Amino acid sequence: MKVLYLEDDQEIGEWITRKLTEAGYHPHWLTNGGELPENLSEYEVVVLDVMLPGLDGFSIGRRIKRSLPKTPVIMLSARTGIDDKLEGLEFADDYMTKPFHPEELLKRIEIQLRKYDRSPESSLRIGHLEIKRDHQIIINRDTGKEIVLTGKQFYIFQYFLRHVNQILTKEQLYEAIWKQPYQPGDKSLMVHIRHLREKVEKDASNPEIIETIRGIGYRVKA
Numbered sequence: 001m002k003v004l005y006l007e008d009d010q011e012i013g014e015w016i017t018r019k020l021t022e023a024g025y026h027p028h029w030l031t032n033g034g035e036l037p038e039n040l041s042e043y044e045v046v047v048l049d050v051m052l053p054g055l056d057g058f059s060i061g062r063r064i065k066r067s068l069p070k071t072p073v074i075m076l077s078a079r080t081g082i083d084d085k086l087e088g089l090e091f092a093d094d095y096m097t098k099p100f101h102p103e104e105l106l107k108r109i110e111i112q113l114r115k116y117d118r119s120p121e122s123s124l125r126i127g128h129l130e131i132k133r134d135h136q137i138i139i140n141r142d143t144g145k146e147i148v149l150t151g152k153q154f155y156i157f158q159y160f161l162r163h164v165n166q167i168l169t170k171e172q173l174y175e176a177i178w179k180q181p182y183q184p185g186d187k188s189l190m191v192h193i194r195h196l197r198e199k200v201e202k203d204a205s206n207p208e209i210i211e212t213i214r215g216i217g218y219r220v221k222a
Contacts, residue, residue, distance in 0.1 A: 001113070003027045004043040006060065007076070008052050012098075016047075019102040022176065024162040025109075033060040040068055045109055050077035050088070058087060065091045072112035076100075124161070126222050127209050129200060131161060138200070152177060153196045156189075160210065160220040169217040193218065 003020055007013040008031045020027040028037070033055040046064055050057035061073050075088040078098045088095040093115070094108050124131045129147070130139045136158075138147040149157055155177050160168070174182040174189050197204040211219045 001025050001044045002042055003109070004037070004040070004046045005029045006033060006047070006052060006057065007031065007049045009049075016102060016105065019106070022172075023106050024164075024166075033057070036060070036064075040064060040071070043071065045112055046071060046073045047105070047109070048073060048075055048092075050075060050079060050084070058091075061088070062091050070116055072109075072116055074105075074108060074112065076105075124164075124222065126164075126220065128202060129209065142202075147199050149196065149199060152192045153199065156192055156196060157200070160218070164220055164222045167213050167216055167219045171217075173217065 001024070003025045005013070005017065005020065005027045007016065007029065010031075013029050013031065017027045017029045028043070030036070031053075033052045046061070048057045048061050048064075052060070057075060057077070061075060064071065065073055072093045073091070074094045074096065075092045076096050076098060077084060077088070079085075080097045085095050085097075093112050096105065096108065125141075128140060128142050130141050131137070132139070136154075138149065138157075139145070140147055156173065159173065159176055170189055171182040174186070178188070193210060194204070197207050197210055200209050201207045209220060211221065213219055
């Protein structure tokens with residue numbers, strides 16, 4: 001899913017771009033509204049700061065919505081006044097005030113993608129598994145039974161699903177799930193993945209769903 005992101009603050013821009021990438025999106029970050037790409041229709045969602053050099057975010061947002069009314073636009077602004085919010089919501093699909101938590105932005109993007117029916121397929125098949133994304137249910141197609149994951153197993157597998165076909169390092173997985181720096185030698189991730197494999201694999205000793213990429217980490221292929 002391609003995200004067009006306009007933000008002139010370098011620190012915020014790098015931070016949000018990293019969070020979008022970690023969540024499985026493909027962000028294209030611009031710092032100036034005058035640099036808009038010609039292929040705007042290729043982007044599933046636009047995230048747009050109000051205060052930009054050159055054209056302001058309101059002008060850019062209106063231009064995008066006129067040409068692409070079915071592309072969701074989310075405005076970001078440090079302006080908290082009701083007049084600014086009302087002006088933004090005249091054309092935009094959502095308006096977030098700074099500071100905000102990146103998880104909230106990710107959730108609002110997800111909501112807009114569902115609203116415009118541009119979200120990923122609601123059902124995904126990987127090997128003998130069928131994952132119903134809308135209800136977060138995993139079905140073993142061979143047996144027809146639901147596979148119930150608990151605690152960290154669930155969060156680890158959901159992270160894999162957001163990054164299907166990507167090789168994920170142990171450090172990347174650990175820091176995304178535990179929300180703290182990975183400590184070399186820590187076996188927590190390995191233990192949880194072993195238990196996860198016991199539930200989702202046909203043969204946990206010969207995994208086909210969660211691949212081990214020797215010396216790097218893991219990958220789930222669709």
